Amino acid sequence: xxxxxxxxxxxxxxxxxxxxxxxxxxxxxxxxxxxxxxxxxxxxxxxxxxxxxxxxxxxxxxxxxxxxxxxxxxxxxxxxxxxxxxxxxxxxxxxxxxxxxxxxxxxxxxxxxxxxxxxxxxxxxxxxxxxxxxxxxxxxxxxxxxxxxxxxxxxxxxxxxxxxxxxxxxxxxxxxxxxxxxxxxxxxxxxxxxxxxxxxxxxxxxxxxxxxxxxxxxxxxxxxxxxxxxxxxxxxxxxxxxxxxxxxxxxxxxxxxxxxxxxxxxxxxxxxxxxxxxxxxxxxxxxxxxxxxxxxxxxxxxxxxxxxxxxxxxxxxxxxxxxxxxxxxxxxxxxxxxxxxxxxxxxxxxxxxxxxxxxxxxxxxxxxxxxxxxxxxxxx
Amino acid sequence: xxxxxxxxxxxxxxxxxxxxxxxxxxxxxxxxxxxxxxxxxxxxxxxxxxxxxxxxxxxxxxxxxxxxxxxxxxxxxxxxxxxxxxxxxxxxxxxxxxxxxxxxxxxxxxxxxxxxxxxxxxxxxxxxxxxxxxxxxxxxxxxxxxxxxxxxxxxxxxxxxxxxxxxxxxxxxxxxxxxxxxxxxxxxxxxxxxxxxxxxxxxxxxxxxxxxxxxxxxxxxxxxxxxxxxxxxxxxxxxxxxxxxxxxxxxxxxxxxxxxxxxxxxxxxxxxxxxxxxxxxxxxxxxxxxxxxxxxxxxxxxxxxxxxxxxxxxxxxxxxxxxxxxxxxxxxxxxxxxxxxxxxxxxxxxxxxxxxxxxxxxxxxxxxxxxxxxxxxxxxxxxxxxxxxxxxxxxxxxxxxxxxxxxxxxxxxxxxx
Numbered sequence: 001x002x003x004x005x006x007x008x009x010x011x012x013x014x015x016x017x018x019x020x021x022x023x024x025x026x027x028x029x030x031x032x033x034x035x036x037x038x039x040x041x042x043x044x045x046x047x048x049x050x051x052x053x054x055x056x057x058x059x060x061x062x063x064x065x066x067x068x069x070x071x072x073x074x075x076x077x078x079x080x081x082x083x084x085x086x087x088x089x090x091x092x093x094x095x096x097x098x099x100x101x102x103x104x105x106x107x108x109x110x111x112x113x114x115x116x117x118x119x120x121x122x123x124x125x126x127x128x129x130x131x132x133x134x135x136x137x138x139x140x141x142x143x144x145x146x147x148x149x150x151x152x153x154x155x156x157x158x159x160x161x162x163x164x165x166x167x168x169x170x171x172x173x174x175x176x177x178x179x180x181x182x183x184x185x186x187x188x189x190x191x192x193x194x195x196x197x198x199x200x201x202x203x204x205x206x207x208x209x210x211x212x213x214x215x216x217x218x219x220x221x222x223x224x225x226x227x228x229x230x231x232x233x234x235x236x237x238x239x240x241x242x243x244x245x246x247x248x249x250x251x252x253x254x255x256x257x258x259x260x261x262x263x264x265x266x267x268x269x270x271x272x273x274x275x276x277x278x279x280x281x282x283x284x285x286x287x288x289x290x291x292x293x294x295x296x297x298x299x300x301x302x303x304x305x306x307x308x309x310x311x312x313x314x315x316x317x318x319x320x321x322x323x324x325x326x327x328x329x330x331x332x333x334x335x336x337x338x339x340x341x342x343x344x345x346x347x348x349x350x351x352x353x354x355x356x357x358x359x360x361x362x363x364x365x366x367x368x369x370x371x372x373x374x375x376x377x378x379x380x
Numbered sequence: 381x382x383x384x385x386x387x388x389x390x391x392x393x394x395x396x397x398x399x400x401x402x403x404x405x406x407x408x409x410x411x412x413x414x415x416x417x418x419x420x421x422x423x424x425x426x427x428x429x430x431x432x433x434x435x436x437x438x439x440x441x442x443x444x445x446x447x448x449x450x451x452x453x454x455x456x457x458x459x460x461x462x463x464x465x466x467x468x469x470x471x472x473x474x475x476x477x478x479x480x481x482x483x484x485x486x487x488x489x490x491x492x493x494x495x496x497x498x499x500x501x502x503x504x505x506x507x508x509x510x511x512x513x514x515x516x517x518x519x520x521x522x523x524x525x526x527x528x529x530x531x532x533x534x535x536x537x538x539x540x541x542x543x544x545x546x547x548x549x550x551x552x553x554x555x556x557x558x559x560x561x562x563x564x565x566x567x568x569x570x571x572x573x574x575x576x577x578x579x580x581x582x583x584x585x586x587x588x589x590x591x592x593x594x595x596x597x598x599x600x601x602x603x604x605x606x607x608x609x610x611x612x613x614x615x616x617x618x619x620x621x622x623x624x625x626x627x628x629x630x631x632x633x634x635x636x637x638x639x640x641x642x643x644x645x646x647x648x649x650x651x652x653x654x655x656x657x658x659x660x661x662x663x664x665x666x667x668x669x670x671x672x673x674x675x676x677x678x679x680x681x682x683x684x685x686x687x688x689x690x691x692x693x694x695x696x697x698x699x700x701x702x703x704x705x706x707x708x709x710x711x712x713x714x715x716x717x718x719x720x721x722x723x724x725x726x727x728x729x730x731x732x733x734x735x736x737x738x739x740x741x742x743x744x745x746x747x748x749x750x751x752x753x754x755x756x757x758x759x760x761x762x763x764x765x766x767x768x769x770x771x772x773x774x775x776x777x778x779x780x781x782x783x784x785x786x787x788x789x790x791x792x793x794x795x796x797x
Binding site: 064065066067069070071074096098099100102103106107110125127129130131133135136139142296297299300302325327328329330331333334335336337338340354 | 483486488495514517518519521522523526537539541542547558708710734742743744746750764
């Protein structure tokens with residue numbers, strides 16, 4: 001596999017980078033929700049891997065635990081934890097991002113108790129406030145302090161301020177590179193498709209950042225040699241619940257809708273806004289993670305989320321929005337009540353879809369995507 | 381977003397419904413009038429607040445109701461609307477349908493009714509302010525902030541942490557301080573609040589008696605506590621309930637002639653069909669003795685003059701509310717609660733009558749029912765219902781599932797004996 005295709009074709013959940021890491025006797029922790037600041041794990045010498053369920057085709061064992069009324073993304077993540085896909089993990093760090101994220105953690109503790117109850121398996125959940133305001137910041141900082149202390153005890157590594165700052169700098173470099181990657185997508189004929197871009201951000205979550213940054217730098221340096229995408233019919237923005245499966249975007253793109261940007265936590269919202277150093281490392285991380293508009297879980301950042309979305313819509317010159325809500329994901333599903341009128345006012349066509357983690361309705365998705373693209377073309 | 385403004389006044393309608401119930405009970409069962417007094421006192425206070433020159437404060441979960449009373453404001457907890465009208469499927473359905481134009485149908489019907497009622501224009505006047513929080517769930521995190529935006533009145537949102545420890549209490553207490561800038565006026569109300577909660581605990585303890593002296597339906601009515609804790613009418617209601625329960629216990633009486641089964645429901649109440657509880661009592665001698673979202677015990681104010689203690693107590697009370705005490709945090713809190721219920725209330729039938737909108741509790745259902753099976757040898761009946769939107773499942777369907785389960789239990793008992 002070439003360096004380029006490592007990034008654009010998907011490196012897989014359990015990949016050679018993780019194997020290499022483990023062979024060095026180093027630890028890997030899974031993270032649930034993007035409100036876990038990975039920088040702290042990195043500073044402890046741990047490889048953070050964002051838990052996902054890309055390519056999941058079966059989640060019935062997890063359904064027994066979480067019921068059919070739970071979000072299928074959460075169910076599928078639990079399935080992968082239960083079926084051994086994540087056996088390489090030395091533990092899990094979660095936040096109460098949404099209630100389903102919390103339940104992946106709860107259920108894994110019970111369903112996998114032989115593993116999770118072992119002293120060498122690190123399990124912790126930190127509280128991430130759902131409000132961005134003065135009073136919530138010290139609480140979050142304390143939660144991050146507790147995480148730091150727990151990791152120090154688990155790894156035997158002291159997370160010094162210097163180590164933390166180095167990790168923040170490294171992650172800021174990842175953020176810069178990802179933004180640079182997205183810059184390519186602003187072109188009239190981008191050299192990268194939406195599904196390829198999603199594979200790249202997924203890779204960022206599944207391998208050491210040092211290696212990822214080097215690979216992405218190489219990719220960006222060589223990008224102009226790539227074949228530009230010319231045969232698309234509409235430029236689209238993808239927004240909605242956690243999307244960790246590039247195949248979903250590929251179905252839309254096969255119908256001529258080029259996804260040029262997104263507002264999802266496995267895409268642009270993963271690592272974007274740089275962490276500005278204001279005071280110590282933990283406080284800087286807390287400020288940054290709490291203030292960035294990522295997910296409608298935050299009760300008072302709806303407007304910021306929408307502002308960013310409309311700015312992106314303008315910068316990436318989109319023709320339409322694909323808004324895909326995971327069934328039983330109420331935070332993104334309910335966001336429509338805040339969003340619908342604003343999108344109408346902005347005169348941006350929007351396709352609202354409900355989806356499941358397991359790709360069972362590809363045919364219907366293709367038909368709806370094509371009809372949407374035709375509608376956009378008709379309105380041009 | 382606004383629906384067509386109608387002349388329908390939801391407050392007047394509910395007051396009218398409660399008045400009809402009042403007249404009916406007054407005529408048929410005057411000894412039970414206290415069960416309606418509390419509803420009348422509440423809805424009248426909301427409907428007539430403006431005439432009396434009082435401010436109405438809209439509240440979400442964890443709203444410090446005692447403090448609103450201290451400021452002579454009328455608290456109006458949004459979730460009282462769905463629970464009150466759940467027994468009227470046409471009205472509840474109307475609001476659900478309005479909400480579903482904007483939010484997914486999978487969203488909890490409690491929040492859909494909240495949203496639909498607000499958007500319908502059936503609520504006659506804007507509240508003066510809105511105090512809500514980031515709990516109990518992902519559904520309310522959509523409905524509450526939107527309603528705050530929609531009304532455009534001054535609003536305060538409190539962040540509620542998932543753990544129940546000292547750090548969390550301090551964190552919430554700090555936010556309660558932001559809600560209230562002065563304090564001395566609340567002393568009298570805290571006394572009433574303490575009395576209310578002491579009575580609540582005593583009533584919960586009465587239900588531990590075999591036979592259970594109080595009907596399952598009162599557990600539903602007791603859910604008005606967060607709306608009126610600190611109000612004299614609530615105290616009066618609980619005093620009457622306690623007196624009745626105490627009398628029954630002193631006479632060795634149970635709510636049914638022959639109590640055969642002591643049931644716990646592990647999840648929400650079935651507001652859309654509370655008659656099921658009467659039917660279970662009558663048909664099977666099966667009494668709902670306590671439910672997983674019910675009231676048992678909460679923190680009391682220790683020192684009314686110690687500001688820190690007052691706010692910490694408010695935080696403890698906030699985190700001990702139904703839907704928050706068991707379901708909004710780590711699953712261990714809920715496990716502990718169910719464990720205590722089964723042991724203390726001598727439960728021998730376990731049911732998970734699960735409201736479909738409450739997805740995060742469904743997602744912990746197996747952990748809970750496994751504990752019940754492993755520790756007590758009780759299997760748990762699972763049944764999906766919509767606690768608010770009665771159109772989801774008919775009474776007959778619900779009865780059929782429960783009846784089949786109860787018949788199996790009875791059959792097994794026969795085989796064993």
